[in-house]
Amino acid sequence: MECMNAMSLRASSPAKIAAQGFSFQQSLNPVPPKSAFFRLMPQTHMLIHSPFKQLSLPAIKSQQFELKDGSATVSETKTSEGDALKVKEWEVGMFQDEVAASQGIKIRRRPPTGPPLHYVGPFEFRLQNEGNTPRNILEEIVWHKDVEVSQMKEKKPLGMLKKLLDNAPPVRDFIGALKEANSRTGFPGLIAEVKKASPSRGVLREDFDPVQIAKAYEKGGAACLSVLTDEKYFQGGFGNLEAIRRSGVKCPLLCKEFVIDAWQIYYARVNGADAILLIAAVLPDLDIKYMTKICKLLGLTALVEVHDEREMDRVLEIDGIELVGINNRDLGTFKVDIANTKKLLEGERGERIRQKGITVVGESGLFTPADIAYVQEAGVKAVLVGESIVKQNDPSVGIAQLFGKDISS
Numbered sequence: 001m002e003c004m005n006a007m008s009l010r011a012s013s014p015a016k017i018a019a020q021g022f023s024f025q026q027s028l029n030p031v032p033p034k035s036a037f038f039r040l041m042p043q044t045h046m047l048i049h050s051p052f053k054q055l056s057l058p059a060i061k062s063q064q065f066e067l068k069d070g071s072a073t074v075s076e077t078k079t080s081e082g083d084a085l086k087v088k089e090w091e092v093g094m095f096q097d098e099v100a101a102s103q104g105i106k107i108r109r110r111p112p113t114g115p116p117l118h119y120v121g122p123f124e125f126r127l128q129n130e131g132n133t134p135r136n137i138l139e140e141i142v143w144h145k146d147v148e149v150s151q152m153k154e155k156k157p158l159g160m161l162k163k164l165l166d167n168a169p170p171v172r173d174f175i176g177a178l179k180e181a182n183s184r185t186g187f188p189g190l191i192a193e194v195k196k197a198s199p200s201r202g203v204l205r206e207d208f209d210p211v212q213i214a215k216a217y218e219k220g221g222a223a224c225l226s227v228l229t230d231e232k233y234f235q236g237g238f239g240n241l242e243a244i245r246r247s248g249v250k251c252p253l254l255c256k257e258f259v260i261d262a263w264q265i266y267y268a269r270v271n272g273a274d275a276i277l278l279i280a281a282v283l284p285d286l287d288i289k290y291m292t293k294i295c296k297l298l299g300l301t302a303l304v305e306v307h308d309e310r311e312m313d314r315v316l317e318i319d320g321i322e323l324v325g326i327n328n329r330d331l332g333t334f335k336v337d338i339a340n341t342k343k344l345l346e347g348e349r350g351e352r353i354r355q356k357g358i359t360v361v362g363e364s365g366l367f368t369p370a371d372i373a374y375v376q377e378a379g380v381k382a383v384l385v386g387e388s389i390v391k392q393n394d395p396s397v398g399i400a401q402l403f404g405k406d407i408s409s
């Protein structure tokens with residue numbers, strides 16, 4: 001399929017490059033893996049063409065060659081400091097993807113190859129190819145997030161967020177609230193999701209008032225709330241998180257985001273989050289490790305989400321993880337199967353999780369008391385539920401129906 005887009009390049013600046021991807025690692029690790037991400041390809045560089053960012057053609061005068069695999073390369077005839085930084089930024093991206101792939105992560109963090117260019121008179125076109133087209137919805141979300149976050153960071157740099165931290169509301173104990181609810185009710189502690197829409201289910205609730213829904217959840221006995229902050233794919237927002245926090249709702253709040261950059265953790269904290277989601281299908285081990293440390297530094301709980309055995313095994317190798325979510329939904333295909341929770345908690349793996357004292361959350365596709373009993377039997381101490389309760393006229397009644405019992409007191 002042919003897609004006609006103006007040629008574009010990623011915007012880069014030393015600050016942006018420093019703030020992207022590895023910045024937090026550099027700040028915490030005195031010896032960053034320089035050799036890896038400052039490795040330069042001699043003479044010839046592929047250019048990144050972001051499908052999301054249309055920027056003016058920079059001052060690289062280049063000659064184009066088409067490779068056998070269909071990707072285009074250009075050889076520079078003139079370089080500047082800015083151009084060199086763009087190359088480095090691309091290399092950081094490629095390095096991240098290589099590391100991620102070696103850990104079984106299929107989600108690429110950014111379009112890894114530039115599309116072939118075609119010239120028709122004065123116009124430049126590009127063809128959609130495997131390299132510049134997201135493979136599934138999760139990859140599309142992550143690529144979009146990459147652009148969104150760099151724009152947000154320009155408006156509110158980390159230094160500004162750090163100053164705002166002084167006035168941020170105190171953090172509440174997310175895991176403590178789940179455990180307390182579990183021992184009080186005998187059911188898994190409920191993380192009730194404030195979600196207007198999702199890519200798999202479309203709009204779940206037209207009359208969506210996040211504060212009203214949050215209050216109903218609290219009244220119905222939710223231990224914690226999960227607030228979708230992604231605007232494009234879930235019709236959520238940080239405004240919702242902030243408004244719920246300001247409304248006086250006492251349940252600790254999970255910022256349900258697609259985190260790809262440590263900056264987002266600070267941003268979540270400033271906007272009233274008590275916990276944040278880290279998705280193992282997106283983040284390599286080192287990112288999870290350092291982001292977990294940043295969460296601890298800020299007092300936030302990290303909910304590390306896995307979907308399969310390999311992701312669970314990776315996460316179990318990382319020290320300091322206290323809360324793990326097993327998503328029953330495959331975020332690439334949307335297939336939901338609650339047996340996934342059971343599968344990942346069986347045998348030696350389950351034993352290891354218990355030994356490590358990790359609290360496990362069963363996530364997605366829970367609709368009935370039988371579903372709750374099934375994942376509880378499998379070993380979860382908490383559940384994360386969206387659709388089945390957010391769709392009810394009165395979400396507090398929805399909670400009672402989900403558990404087959406009033407769990408509010």
Ligand SMILES: O=C(O)c1ccccc1NCC(=O)[C@H](O)[C@H](O)COP(=O)(O)O
Pocket residue numbers: 137138193195198199200201327329331334363364365366384385386387388
């Ligand atoms: O739900 C989706 O369509 C989706 C697509 C891509 C990434 C994440 C997605 N959902 C996040 C979740 O898994 C759910 O919001 C959450 O676990 C609650 O699930 P449910 O109770 O089934 O609404």
